[in-house]
Amino acid sequence: MTDRIRVLHVDDDPAVVEAATSALEQEHCGITVETATSVADGIERLDSDAFDCVVAGYDLPEQTGVEFLDAVRKRAPDLPFVLFTSEGSEAAASDAISAGVTEYLRVDGGAEPYARLAHTVVDAVERTADNIEHAQSTRRERAIEELHSTARAFMRATTEDAVAQVTVDTARTILNMPANGVHFADGDSLYPVAWTEQVEELIGTPPVFEAGEALAWQAFETGEARVHDDITSSPDRYNPETDIRSELILPLGDHGVLLIGSSEVSAFDDTDVTLARTLSVHATAALNRLDRDRQLREEREFIDQALDTLDDLFYVIGTDGSLRRWNERIPEVTGYSDDEIGDMAVADFFPDDEHGAVEAAIDETRTTGRVTLEAEILTADGERIPYEFAGTRLTDADGAVAGTVGIGRDISQRRAYERQLERKNERLDEFTSIVSHDLRNPLTVAEGNLELAKTECDSDYLDEVSRSHERMRALIDDLLTFARAGETATDLESVTLANIAEECWQTVEGDRATLVVEADRQIRADTAKLRRLVSNLLRNSVEHGSTSAQAPSDRTAEHDEENLTVRVGTVEDTDRHGFYVADDGPGIPSEDREQVFEGGYSTGENGTGFGLKIVQRIAEVHGWTVTATESEAGGARFEVTGLEPA
Incomplete structure (x- = not known):
């Protein structure tokens, strides 16, 4: 038996009421009886409180017991009703049974x-409870089956508003909860997106709930479902004058809430709550799916946009040799439409003489993981465009080969530059051959004849000729060096500045000068060219750092060649990295510091004017910059910058 059974006994006969109350409460300690003397009083008690059974007489003031039964059945169809009367007839009994007593x-x-009345009440309550439980179980099972079938409708929904409408329709038709609606979150608000006609009948157009406002926001913020048997008892209700009494509030994840209301108190039992929770789970899953789909779509669009901005070709080749994905650059370059490209094999984009190399490169990518290939693309118009392709093996989640992904870069300009460089090198070879052989050979003959002339004649003019020959030979050597310095720096390796400076110092006639290496660093350079650059700078300091170019009155012991110091160190400013060669000689006038790099410019009697020009050319082919300035001692300082940071 239920722990407690509450009985409402309606009768105006005090003797019957007293006897029945005593019998009921004495026979079963779990029964409590409350009484009413009229139908109106009994109905008022039923509307304000909950009872497990009604016992009523037949001959009641104002109405009969059967009429009272009709009023009770309209309010509570399943509530047990026992007609217990001292008067009546077979007709009255028949009416009572027809009314559902x-x-x-x-x-x-x-x-x-x-x-017998006590046993009848207990039995009726227990049978009703069993019937209700069975009905609820049957309803729950049927509703769950229908909810699972509704999952297909959720899967077909392509927008959040469609999911909201499916949720509202399902709560109304399957869960038999006609007054319901869905609110979605938008920043600090919950705004209505779908609701039933019964909602408008109860409260009108659903309101927008602001942050911290109403019971709906509390459930959304905490993520916990709320069951309110009577919201009029809650001080946080949105509308104190609302006709809603019972309410279910179920969060839909971060998306919003499902609100289900009723004008009755305690309208939702455990089955209702369970079914509503199940519906909210389906709706939340559908909204999460749409959210993921939107994020994936946005990410895909972002990636596609990024790939389409490339000047390079982007492609994914499937294991069957067809293009599975490509950027807009491919149809722009090839002249084929996207539909045509989708039906083409990779080999269709290349001339016949490239097929073997392309197929071999794809096979190598799948076996070794990465390959680089130069091949010419054949466009729809028959044009051949040279490209460099870098392909990488593509694998699936299980590590199996899924194809090849790669980039293709137009190397037309590089090919043209290479051809131009080849022609330039050919002209350079021709020039150096003329300088090296066609000029040196006559000079060697002239020098030989001069030696013979000196044996027959002793003249100062012959010494002048000899000095001219020496200058010519120096010019030839510098011209060759200058020409070769213009070649690209291709043989790059890492060397130390200190080692290079010490090696170059050995080739400089600096017996009366001192080299000081103040700092060291690693330099990535063409070693032979770097040696020439450093040697020229050191030789320039030694040759021009003495007093030979000064007037006698300007000569001091401080600038005497015997005391000349040449310093080599590093430049490590915020945005400049490199090295310097500086001396404590007379320096270079500020107005001449740009001219010193011009070809043929020299202040020395025996200089060719190509030493610093060669320095500048070697720096340029490395991507460096050389500038002339003043050293801390007032002498000349040459800075070579633009090197990679140490």
């Missing part, structure tokens, strides 16, 4: 009628 007992219908 649970039991019909006569007060004078045999021995111990009150004991």
Whole structure:
């Protein structure tokens, strides 16, 4: 038996009421009885409180017991109703049974009628509870099956608003909860997106709930479902004058809430709550799916946009040799439409003489993981465009080969530059051959004849000729060096500045000068060219750092060649990295510091004017910059910058 059974006994006969109450409460300690003397009083008690069974007489003031039964059935169809009367007839009994009475007992219908009444009440309550539980179980099972079938409708929904509408329709038709609606979150608000007609009948157009406002926001913020049997008892209700009494509030994840209301108190039992929770789970899953789909679509669009901005070709080749994905650059370059490209094999983009190399490169990519290939693309118009392709093996989640992904770069300009460089090198070879052979050979003959002339004649003019020959030979050497310095720096390796400076110092006639290496660093350079650059700078300091170019009155011991110091160190400013060669000689006038790099410019009697020009050319082919300035000692300082940071 239920722990507690509450009985409402409606009768205006005090003796019957007293006897029935005593019998019911004495026979079963779990029964409590409350009484009413009229139908109006009984209905008021039923509307304000909950009872497990109603016992009523037949001849009541203003109405009969059967009429009272009709009023009760309209309010609570399953509530047990026992008609317990001292008066009546077979017609009255028939009317009561037709109206849906649970039991019909006569007060004078045999021995111990009150004991029978107690057993009848208990039995009716238990049978009703069993019937309700069975009905609820059946309803729950049927509703769950229908909810699972509704999952297909959720899967077909392509927008959040469509999901909201499916949720509202399902709650109304399957869960039999006609007053319901969905609110979506938008920043600090919950705004209505779908609701039933019954909602408008109860409250009008659903309101927008702001942050911290109403019970709906509390459930959304905490993520916990709320069941309110009577919201009029909650101080946080949105509308104090609302006709809503019971309410279910179920969060839909971060998306919003599902609101289900009723004008009755305690309208939702455990089955209702369970089914509503199940519906909210389906709706939340559908909204999460749409959210993921939107994020994936946005990410895909972002990636496609990024790939389409490339000047290079981007492609994914499947294991069957067809293009599975490509950027807009491919149809722009090839002249084929996207539809045509989708039906083409990779080999269709290359001339016949490239097929073997392309197929071999794809096979190598799948086996070794990466390959680089130069091949010419054949466009729809028959044009051949040279490209460099870098392909990488593509694998799936299990590590199996899924194809090749790669980039193709137009190397037309590089090919043209290479051809131009080849022609330039050919002209350079021709020039150096003329300088090296066609000029040196006559000079060698002239020098030989001069030596013979010196044996027959002793003249100062012959010494002048000899000095001219020496200058010519120096010019030839510098011209060759200058020409070769213009070649690209291709043989790059890492060397130390200190080692290079010490090696170059050995080739400089600096017996009366001192080299000081103040700092060291690693330099990535063409070693032979770097040696020439450093040697020229050191030789320039030694040759021009003495007093030879000064007037006698300007000569001091401080600038005497015997005391000349040449310093080599590093430049490590915020945005400049490199090295310097500086001396404590007379320096270079500020107005001449740009001219010193011009070809043929020299202040020395025997200089060719190409030493610093060669320095500048070697720096340029490395991507460096050389500038002339003043050293801390007032002498000349040459800075070579633009090197990679140490």
